[in-house]
Amino acid sequence: ALVLRAGTPVSRGELLDAVWGLEPPAAQVVPVYVYRLRKCLRPGDGQEESVIGRDRGGYRFSGEGVELDVDTLEQITADAAALASDGDLTAAVGRYDDALALYQGEPLSGLPGPFAEGARRRLNERRTVVMQEKLELQLRMGRYADAIGELAVLTSAHPHSEPLAALLMRALYGSGRRADALGVFTRLRRRLVDDLGVEPGPLPRRLHQAVLRGDDLTIARR
Template identity: 60%
Template structure:
């Protein structure tokens, strides 16, 4: 396919030399700091150029830029996204293109990619072993922990953990050699931190970045970082995986997603983007009708927009569902939100206890 026309996008020829090299690095799966190290430029320069690339090519986000880099031939798909070093800027010092060779996603059905290619992870129990290692990235996981986390009170009759790890090591080996991203020592098993990226860690970095820019008064950028974090969720986390650890992590990561949406909404409201915030909250409330903080936040956002009747209807629906499903009355937080709407007090306390 010619570079001049890919999927109706603007040709990459509109990009400057540095922008093309940044796009190449993004397509290779490198993070901003990695591209900056390779090109010997400040990380802020990489971020600025990426924003220009997205605008010039009409791309929505970084994920779309990665796809575009492959589609236009800037990155060769059959060589994997990290097989190429980023071409250096003229006159710069060339660094080594470091970075993860394996990507693991747990924010949905478990998936893994080695050098950009999907990996067959075997049956569900074997996948659950990899999920346990991914969720404990950065430390060694003992065989006992794996048994308890994947099998719970019904351990296997035979010692299958080493067998599953052996198969996973083969599937996730580095290049054509015997080395794998899974290490084994006397304490147990672990992932090589510099060779693996887990989407949960990426998500948490984005949330931390959002908090940082939010404290600096850059609410719009905080909203953008939260959106990027939420885009990493591909459905129910660890969908279908067995074991107590997967079940606990499903609940934790689901709650984490709710918290990120609420944080994003707070910044949207601060920016006066009430319609966007309300749409996010309605979707979240429909998915989690028994979550009282979500209902209270939605009531507050509706009240601020002058939609008191709808805010009261949210309270009524939440009250009925709590009574029917759990046999309980609304909490004090939800009742306070109700009283706030009745008084027309748009500056009342929200779930975080803050005031506008």
């Protein structure tokens, strides 16, 4: 709750709500936990100040000089985007793989409380976006077969995602699997209509028509 809001004061009440939710203990437990954390996170030989400070607004985690995976993730993805913008798609895909390697299982695994739950959801959503950006580059490079496996897993986990379904359609079609690409659209439409009462948007519809006609999908994807 402190690390993921580095530099921002978090009050005792906010920590109680974030960590314990609807059944918080007495407010006096917060200083006890913070004291233990300060001891655990005190750098060096114990003479320096802890990375957790205190001011009138509450407790604050100081991120200066501290390496956090969430910060590293954003740095690497920014590198990948810059490489892609410069046309070095192979290096960009490699950097996206480096970013995804920071995820080791479920983010914040085993941590209870509403703040951890929300952060876990956001980190998982961020992983999906990073994977989507990487897979888009692989398709641009013509590496269709390499992308199909990951896209199949992603579309199964996110059955209502039109962008992911569109990527899988492109990967299958590019691999010569025209019928399977059409099947992706059929399943997407059925799920959207049955579960949400809506039709697919312009992108999957445009790709579907392009596959039916046998068009070049580099045009239809836009």
